[in-house]
Amino acid sequence: MEVLPSHKLLFRLYLLLPLHITSLLLVSSAYSPPDHYFINCGAQSKTKVNDTRVFVGDQDFLVREGETVKNKNSSASSSPLYQTARIFKYPALYKFEIKQAGKYIVRLHFFAFMSLYIDDLPVPRFNVSLISRFSLLTNYSFRNISTSSPKIEEFLLTIPNGKFKIYFIPYETSSAFVSAIEVFLGPESFIPDKAAHITSQGYKSDYSGLASKVLHKLIYRIDVGAPSTPQPDELWRNWELDAGYLQSPISETDDS
Numbered sequence: 001m002e003v004l005p006s007h008k009l010l011f012r013l014y015l016l017l018p019l020h021i022t023s024l025l026l027v028s029s030a031y032s033p034p035d036h037y038f039i040n041c042g043a044q045s046k047t048k049v050n051d052t053r054v055f056v057g058d059q060d061f062l063v064r065e066g067e068t069v070k071n072k073n074s075s076a077s078s079s080p081l082y083q084t085a086r087i088f089k090y091p092a093l094y095k096f097e098i099k100q101a102g103k104y105i106v107r108l109h110f111f112a113f114m115s116l117y118i119d120d121l122p123v124p125r126f127n128v129s130l131i132s133r134f135s136l137l138t139n140y141s142f143r144n145i146s147t148s149s150p151k152i153e154e155f156l157l158t159i160p161n162g163k164f165k166i167y168f169i170p171y172e173t174s175s176a177f178v179s180a181i182e183v184f185l186g187p188e189s190f191i192p193d194k195a196a197h198i199t200s201q202g203y204k205s206d207y208s209g210l211a212s213k214v215l216h217k218l219i220y221r222i223d224v225g226a227p228s229t230p231q232p233d234e235l236w237r238n239w240e241l242d243a244g245y246l247q248s249p250i251s252e253t254d255d256s
Helices: 006-012 017-026 249-255
Strands: 036-040 047-049 053-057 067-070 084-088 092-098 102-110 125-130 135-141 151-159 162-170 176-178 180-185 194-198 204-208 215-217
Touching: 102 176, 125 176, 135 151, 162 176
Parallel strands: 036 053
Antiparallel strands: 036 180, 047 053, 067 084, 084 176, 092 162, 102 151, 102 180, 125 135, 125 162, 151 215, 194 204
């Protein structure tokens, strides 16, 4: 049996998430995670987002202190969550105390405002890994800067009781940064252990053991048939309209 390195295992699971994502929609809109951390990196005070979550400053969770960088063009983002960031020139980590074992959602927010690219700071390029050195993001870079919207990387994984650590490791001549971090317990049984797999040839099989894997939301969340722009759902996930993805069979033939 082939033993996959952690980064290859994660890569092979990228496409699994859309197969069972609809099960998450069954969660009550009143869901409140019993074990959670909402962190606004670089901030000195609490930040309320969409009247639903309160993000706190990151000082109590940092093991190695990084530099706080402020967004000098606050109009670039209307969200109070992206007015600061924490930047690291050396390896650093955030540490969280997990009191209840279970399946967690981990979100890493990155908003590359222009302040990150001045004062002789190198263009951010870095790795992100977990306590076991399991790689989440490799060679993550912001060379093609976009100051219009954040990048949000989301992972689903099982976390045991105890210390949970997220490492930010810059490349030798570069730096790492993060704008916000979410770590919260998902609803019970919201990740099924099995999901159907149907190939383009119509063959059907099952993916099994999903609950024990680390899943990475890499592609799209599309609200099929929604009449207007969908609002974030009860787990604070953003969805897109399907209109931009619809294509007639004739158009598809022409494109090919």
